[in-house]
Amino acid sequence: MPWCSGSDKGSRMAYHTALYLVLFLPAVCLLYQLAGVRFRPWVLLGGSLVFYWCVSGALVLYPLAAVLLIHDVGLWMEAAGKEKDERQRKKAFVWGLAVLLGILVWRKYGSFLAANGNRVWRLFSLEPPFSVVPALLPIGISFYTLQAVGYLGDVWYKRIPAERNVGRLGLFLTFFPCIMEGPICRYGQTGHVLWEGRPITWDNLTKGVQRIFWGLAKKMIVADRLNILVQTVYGKDESYSGVVIGAAACCYTIQLYMEFSGCMDMVAGSGEIFGICLPENFCQPFFSKTVPEFWRRWHITLGAWFKDYMFYPISMSPALRGFGRRLSGKGRRRLARLGMSAGALFPVWLCNGLWHGPRWSFLFFGMYYFMLILLSIGAEPWVERWKAKYPVMGNHGVFAGVQIVRTWILVVIGELFFRAEGLRQGIRMFCSMIRGWRFSQLWDKSLLELGLDRMDFVVIGVMVGAVFLVSVLNERGRDVRQEIGRLPLPLRWGVYYGVLFGICVFGAYGEGYVPVDLIYANF
Amino acid sequence: MNKDRVVRLGRVAVFWGIFVFLLHGGSVVAAPKSNTVEAGMEGRDIPSAGVLAEPKDSLDVIVLGDSEGHSAISPVVLWKEHGISSFVCSQSGQRAVEAYYMLKKVLSVQKPKVVILETDLFYHSREWQREWNLAIERTARYYFPIVQYHNRWKRLTYRDWKGGSFEGRRDANRGFLPSGDIRPYKGGPYMVKTEEKEALKGTVTFWTDRLVELCRKKGIQLLFVGTPTPKNWDYRRHNGVSDYAARRKVPFLDMNLLEKELNIDWERDSRDEGDHLNTYGAEKVSRYLGDYLKENYGLTSQTGRKRPV
Amino acid sequence: MEDVWMILRQVEPDVDDMNCGELIDGRILDSFSVLELIGRLEDYFEIRISPGEVTAANFNSVRSICAMVQRLRQGE
Numbered sequence: 001m002p003w004c005s006g007s008d009k010g011s012r013m014a015y016h017t018a019l020y021l022v023l024f025l026p027a028v029c030l031l032y033q034l035a036g037v038r039f040r041p042w043v044l045l046g047g048s049l050v051f052y053w054c055v056s057g058a059l060v061l062y063p064l065a066a067v068l069l070i071h072d073v074g075l076w077m078e079a080a081g082k083e084k085d086e087r088q089r090k091k092a093f094v095w096g097l098a099v100l101l102g103i104l105v106w107r108k109y110g111s112f113l114a115a116n117g118n119r120v121w122r123l124f125s126l127e128p129p130f131s132v133v134p135a136l137l138p139i140g141i142s143f144y145t146l147q148a149v150g151y152l153g154d155v156w157y158k159r160i161p162a163e164r165n166v167g168r169l170g171l172f173l174t175f176f177p178c179i180m181e182g183p184i185c186r187y188g189q190t191g192h193v194l195w196e197g198r199p200i201t202w203d204n205l206t207k208g209v210q211r212i213f214w215g216l217a218k219k220m221i222v223a224d225r226l227n228i229l230v231q232t233v234y235g236k237d238e239s240y241s242g243v244v245i246g247a248a249a250c251c252y253t254i255q256l257y258m259e260f261s262g263c264m265d266m267v268a269g270s271g272e273i274f275g276i277c278l279p280e281n282f283c284q285p286f287f288s289k290t291v292p293e294f295w296r297r298w299h300i301t302l303g304a305w306f307k308d309y310m311f312y313p314i315s316m317s318p319a320l321r322g323f324g325r326r327l328s329g330k331g332r333r334r335l336a337r338l339g340m341s342a343g344a345l346f347p348v349w350l351c352n353g354l355w356h357g358p359r360w361s362f363l364f365f366g367m368y369y370f371m372l373i374l375l376s377i378g379a380e381p382w383v384e385r386w387k388a389k390y391p392v393m394g395n396h397g398v399f400a401g402v403q404i405v406r407t408w409i410l411v412v413i414g415e416l417f418f419r420a421e422g423l424r425q426g427i428r429m430f431c432s433m434i435r436g437w438r439f440s441q442l443w444d445k446s447l448l449e450l451g452l453d454r455m456d457f458v459v460i461g462v463m464v465g466a467v468f469l470v471s472v473l474n475e476r477g478r479d480v481r482q483e484i485g486r487l488p489l490p491l492r493w494g495v496y497y498g499v500l501f502g503i504c505v506f507g508a509y510g511e512g513y514v515p516v517d518l519i520y521a522n523f
Numbered sequence: 524m525n526k527d528r529v530v531r532l533g534r535v536a537v538f539w540g541i542f543v544f545l546l547h548g549g550s551v552v553a554a555p556k557s558n559t560v561e562a563g564m565e566g567r568d569i570p571s572a573g574v575l576a577e578p579k580d581s582l583d584v585i586v587l588g589d590s591e592g593h594s595a596i597s598p599v600v601l602w603k604e605h606g607i608s609s610f611v612c613s614q615s616g617q618r619a620v621e622a623y624y625m626l627k628k629v630l631s632v633q634k635p636k637v638v639i640l641e642t643d644l645f646y647h648s649r650e651w652q653r654e655w656n657l658a659i660e661r662t663a664r665y666y667f668p669i670v671q672y673h674n675r676w677k678r679l680t681y682r683d684w685k686g687g688s689f690e691g692r693r694d695a696n697r698g699f700l701p702s703g704d705i706r707p708y709k710g711g712p713y714m715v716k717t718e719e720k721e722a723l724k725g726t727v728t729f730w731t732d733r734l735v736e737l738c739r740k741k742g743i744q745l746l747f748v749g750t751p752t753p754k755n756w757d758y759r760r761h762n763g764v765s766d767y768a769a770r771r772k773v774p775f776l777d778m779n780l781l782e783k784e785l786n787i788d789w790e791r792d793s794r795d796e797g798d799h800l801n802t803y804g805a806e807k808v809s810r811y812l813g814d815y816l817k818e819n820y821g822l823t824s825q826t827g828r829k830r831p832v
Numbered sequence: 833m834e835d836v837w838m839i840l841r842q843v844e845p846d847v848d849d850m851n852c853g854e855l856i857d858g859r860i861l862d863s864f865s866v867l868e869l870i871g872r873l874e875d876y877f878e879i880r881i882s883p884g885e886v887t888a889a890n891f892n893s894v895r896s897i898c899a900m901v902q903r904l905r906q907g908e
Contacts, residue, residue, distance in 0.1 A: 012652045018659040019652055054652060157884020202531060296859075307863060313883040315867050324871070337864055377864070455677045493538060500542060505549065505673045511565055512674060 013054035014180065014518055015266045016219055021212070024051065028176075029273060033200050040197030044171055044274065051176035052139065059138035062103070063179075067170045069099055070148045074155045074162035074169075081158075093156045097149060104145045107135050112358030140179040142355060142523050146305055147173055151187045153309050160188045168195045177270040181263050181520040183281045184301040190276065198275035208273035210481060210496075215265025217499050220507035221463045223259035224516045226251045227508070228451040234419060237429050241436025245429050247447055249416035254464065256415060257285070260299075260520055284471045289403035291372045291410055302355070306348045315344040334381060341377050345370055356523045360423040368414055459506050546667045552683050553672040558691045563675045570698045571612040571625065576691025580634045583822050584609035586698070587622040587734075588641025594799035595750035596639070598697035600809035607813055607822050611698030618647050619730035620658045624665040626734060630741060637820050638738055639812075642749040642764045642775070643756070645727055654726035701802045708789040708797030713753040714779050720762040728767065735771050744820060749777040750808055751787055753797035776815060778808060785811050833898050839876060840894060843869045853893040866891060873897075879904040 013019050028047040035043050052060045073096035080088035105113075111134040118128030151172070154160045163169050172191045178184075185191075233240050233248035240248070261282045271278040285297035295303050314320060320343050327336035353366020393399055413430070420426035441447070448454065473480050484495055509515070555562040558572035570593055574582070584607055586592050592613030601607045610633075612625050622644060629635070648654055664671045675683070738745040747768050749756060756779050768775035778785060785807050789797070792804030800808065816822050837850055844865050847855070855861045861869065869891075870881050879901065890900045 012650070018656050018663075022659050023655070154884075157882060159884055159887065308883075308886070311863060312867075312886045316870065316881070316883050316886075321871065324867075337868070340867065341864060453677070493541075496538070497542065497545065501545070501549070504546065504669060505553075505676050507673070510671060510674060 013051060014521065015177075015263055015270070016216060016518070019054075021216075024054075025270060025273075029200060029205075032274065035197075037197040037199075040199075041167065041171060041195045044175065044194065045167055048171065048174040048176040048179065052174055052179060055180070056136075056139045059136065062107075062138040062141060063144050063174050064170070066100060066103075066144060066148050067166065067173050069096060070151050070173075071163070071166050071169050073152060075164065077152075077155055078162040089156075093152060096152045100145055100148050100152075104141055107137055107141060109354075109358045110135055139521060140181075143182045143184055144173045144179060146184050146302075147178075147187075150184070150305060150309060154187060160191075163187070163191065165195075168192075171195060175271075177267040178278065181260070181267065181518060182299075182301055183264065183267070183279045184305050185279060189279065193276055196275075200273055201275070204275050205273055207481060208269040208271075211269030211272060212266045213269075213496075213499055213503065215262040215267075215269065217463070217503050217507075218258045218262030218265065218467065220503050220509060222460050222467075223255045223262060224508035224513065225452065225456055225460060226255040226258075227516045228513075230255055230419065232451045234421070234425075234429075237425060237432070241432045242438050243433075243436075243441035244446055244450070245416070245433040246412075246437070248450075249412050249419070249429075249433075252419045253412050253415040254460075256418075256519060257282075258464075258467070259516075259518070263518055263520070284475050286408065287404065287471065287475055288407050289400055290376055291369065291407060292376050294407055294411060295369070295373070302352070306352060310348050310351065311344050314347060315340060320344060338374070338378055342374055345373060349373075356418070361417050361420055361426050364423050364426070365414060365418050368417065372410060463502070463506075546669060550667045550669040550672075551686055552669075552679065553675050554668040554689075555672065555675075556682055556687065556689060558689075558694075563672060563678065565671075567614050567616075570694065570696075570700055571614055573691055573694035573698055574610045574612050574629055575632060575689050576693045577610060577633070577697075579632055582608050582610050582633045582635050584637045584639060584816065585626070585629055585633065585635045586611040586613060586639045586641065587617070587625055587644075588613050588639075589617045589644045589647060590615045590700075590799060591643045591750045591752055591755070592617075592639075592641040593698055593700045594702065594794070594801075595752075595805050595808045596641075596748075596812060597699045597701070597802075597805045597809040599695075599699065600806055601813045601816075604810055605813035605817055605822075607816060609697065613641065613698065616647060617644055618654075618657065618661075619644055619727045619734070620661045623730045623734045623737070624661055626737060627665065630737075635743060636822060637744045637746060637816060639746050639748050640731070640734065642747050642760075642777070643752065645723055645731070645764050645767070646721070646755075646760060648724040648727050651724070651726055654724075658726070658730070699805070701805065702794045702799075704794040704801055705791055705803075706794060706796045707791070708753050708793045710753055710797060713756070714758050714761065714782075717758050718762070719759045720766060721757075721759040723763050723767055731767070732771070735773060745773050746820075747773055747775040748812065749775070749779050751778050751782065751785065751792075751800065751804070753779075753789070755798065774819075776812075778811070781811070833894065835876065836873070836898050836901065837894050839872050840869065840897070843872065850894055855894075856888040856892050861891065873901060877901050877905060 013024065015021075024047075028043065031047070032040050032043045049060060049064075052063065073092050076092040077089050080086075080092060111132045114130035114132045117130050118132065121128045121130075151160075151163075151169070155162050168191060169187075171194050172185070172187055175185075175190075175194060230248055230252045233244060234252075237245065264281045268278050268280070279301050281300050281302075283297040283300060285294055288294040288297055320340055323343070324336045324340040327333075327339060349366040349370035350363070351366075352369070353362045353364070356362045356365070387395075416430060416433075417423070417426035420429060452460075470480050473483065484492055487495070555564040558564050558569050558576065560566060560569070564572060574585070584598075584601070586596050586598075586609065590613065593611045596609075596611055598609040598611060601609050610629075612629055614621060614625075617625070622640065626638060660670065735745060737743075747764060749761070749764070761777050761779065765775050765777070787804060787807060792800055792807070794801035840847060844861055847860060852858075852860065856866075866886065870886070873879070874881055881900075881904065885900060885904075890896055
């Protein structure tokens with residue numbers, strides 16, 4: 001019976017696979033450059049559809065259907081707008097939204113809803129009527145659906161005119177660097193740039209390739225290595241307690257950040273090669289002092305999407321405004337603010353949590369942050385007063401340090417639940433962590449029995465240190481690549497070789513490692 | 524403008540050139556210096572790696588293929604009964620791409636007259652993207668062993684840093700993995716004649732084509748051999764490979780059709796219910812194979828030559 | 833222009849530079865301040881600001897806010 005080594009299990013097309021880096025991307029770049037200005041966008045579109053087909057096969061029909069839908073609905077809205085027919089316009093908009101979101105809910109949450117519907121039915125001792133068959137998810141459906149809804153929203157609010165060219169909309173929705181894990185783009189920002197067919201310049205190629213390797217290093221050296229420890233603990237959480245669980249949650253947070261931001265680097269680098277500047281998804285999130293700030297620095301495009309297409313429309317709805325006005329009128333300005341925040345933030349965080357997937361633990365995750373952010377808003381006036389009273393301490397670095405560490409702890413707890421296979425495991429692990437907490441576990445070698453040894457931690461530490469350095473530079477507004485470019489040649493090349501060899505030697509691939517699929521691509 | 528370009532291209536070429544050089548150096552350090560687990564070699568590769576420890580140009584026959592190869596063909600029998608020196612360079616679940624690179628590696632130290640390709644590997648192919656990823660990785664491994672052995676960074680010894688050549692342990696069984704287990708195959712006849720063909724995948728034939736070409740170029744005779752394995756073989760697969768062999772003009776000896784001639788007794792000759800043969804089955808197969816090779820390939824007996832075992 | 837500036841200062845007293853062009857991008861106004869500002873602008877100028885107008889382009893500077901207000905007043 002054929003036995004295959006671990007590395008035989010290699011994944012399908014994804015940004016970190018040999019297939020993408022060695023075959024697909026170079027082929028697309030070559031074809032793109034050779035094609036004239038007119039055909040370049042079509043090369044990108046064709047390449048994106050091939051990419052999609054490689055990952056999801058025939059399910060490519062879903063994004064294609066979404067493209068046709070928003071194309072038609074957009075033009076319908078514009079035509080109705082020209083004839084000043086507000087009812088038609090609204091009808092078109094609602095219809096478009098309903099279909100897009102309906103398909104997303106059906107494919108992604110269908111079996112979850114069915115399973116829970118069955119539970120309710122069983123409460124009444126009735127025969128559960130729904131069949132729970134999980135549907136195959138078209139890749140990136142969570143991402144391109146939001147982009148599509150955003151496009152319709154922008155046309156509705158007349159921020160952009162409807163697009164006539166189906167190809168442009170097609171490329172906008174399916175552009176291969178963005179399709180698996182975002183960033184979630186706006187048509188006004190990237191729609192036109194994608195179609196310009198700019199030639200690949202030397203500069204862009206070098207910068208893009210550098211960024212791709214940097215992202216690959218983050219994923220291969222740190223994220224995939226930490227996955228072993230996280231998998232060990234989460235796979236059998238009953239065997240562990242206290243510090244070990246805390247460490248696993250911490251490691252998962254680092255793994256998630258390294259992988260997601262590393263992937264975003266690879267994605268941004270891929271886009272950069274073609275002269276396309278994709279929006280950033282991360283802005284040194286672990287330098288945040290508060291939880292709301294964290295969510296402005298983590299998965300930025302998702303937060304921005306919720307802000308523009310859910311938070312503002314809901315906050316500015318007549319119902320909520322009336323409520324806020326009444327309270328403000330009575331002089332309870334702060335309460336008004338809190339009330340309106342809660343009213344608008346609740347659906348936002350409900351959706352943010354559930355967007356990650358059809359699990360109660362994701363819902364809990366959303367509500368956890370909802371509570372924290374509400375607390376943060378509510379506590380603001382007291383914090384301001386305290387800061388005014390003790391300005392020296394309030395502005396001191398140590399206080400900022402305390403705030404940062406506090407944010408880390410809150411985030412790690414959130415990620416503990418995020419990673420758990422369901423709410424029950426999350427609660428179990430959390431309680432076990434608190435109950436069994438013994439600081440001695442930090443130095444009694446129990447952390448070395450989870451699949452990683454001292455050398456592994458050293459490698460992780462070095463790479464995390466490098467990422468920290470880059471983050472500090474970014475936070476100060478310096479362009480790291482430029483800085484490196486200014487170094488003398490031997491040093492500069494030394495840095496490049498360091499990253500390349502880091503990936504080759506310290507990458508967690510090959511024998512003894514299981515290939516790790518992209519985490520966010522499953523959302 | 525053009526001068527700028529030339530300088531740029533030159534710099535890129537030098538950058539990657541140095542990188543390749545460093546990768547090569549890293550490979551020299553990382554590659555195991557012996558075919559043992561302690562030296563860092565993977566268990567799957569150890570039997571076949573013994574071929575590098577054989578005296579140069581001393582082998583007449585090389586066997587490639589998956590675990591069928593190393594459970595059914597015994598170089599010891601071939602030597603004892605026919606004086607044919609051979610080595611089994613099989614790996615568990617070996618793929619076509621791995622067979623190709625294995626042959627290339629062996630040809631750097633040996634000049635065999637015949638290469639036998641066990642045909643079970645023609646049907647080792649999963650989803651095409653996995654195969655392409657695998658092919659890229661195996662190609663990288665061939666040129667830069669550091670890709671395979673980079674994980675040894677934690678366990679490098681002085682011996683590794685010193686470099687030096689491979690000092691393999693000679694394998695008395697020459698790559699054959701014997702087993703005395705008897706677990707009979709009870710499924711009955713499995714080669715039921717049919718006109719249907721199980722198609723071969725492009726990801727397999729791409730590499731077998733190159734293997735065929737390599738043998739042709741080096742003047743080596745290639746022979747496809749199907750060792751008896753009821754669990755993995757049927758007439759449809761026979762037709763598929765037979766068709767391919769005819770197109771490539773490679774002789775195909777399918778022992779699955781020669782149960783009578785081989786005298787295979789499924790009550791005694793299988794180690795795992797028809798998946799692999801045990802030593803009893805292997806003896807029969809090797810004897811027949813030896814006769815076949817003698818008759819058709821004129822391999823002269825080498826019993827005269829001194830062969831330290 | 834003066835009125836907008838006055839309203840802005842009511843919502844966010846810390847703003848001291850009337851020509852600041854980074855009210856949104858520089859996070860001087862957060863989401864809730866923007867909402868409050870919108871509420872007051874609507875009441876004061878008797879206009880309706882739709883969610884579609886809530887963009888960085890419109891709210892980044894006092895000048896752009898004025899332009900938006902004027903546009904909405906003319907539109908009605």
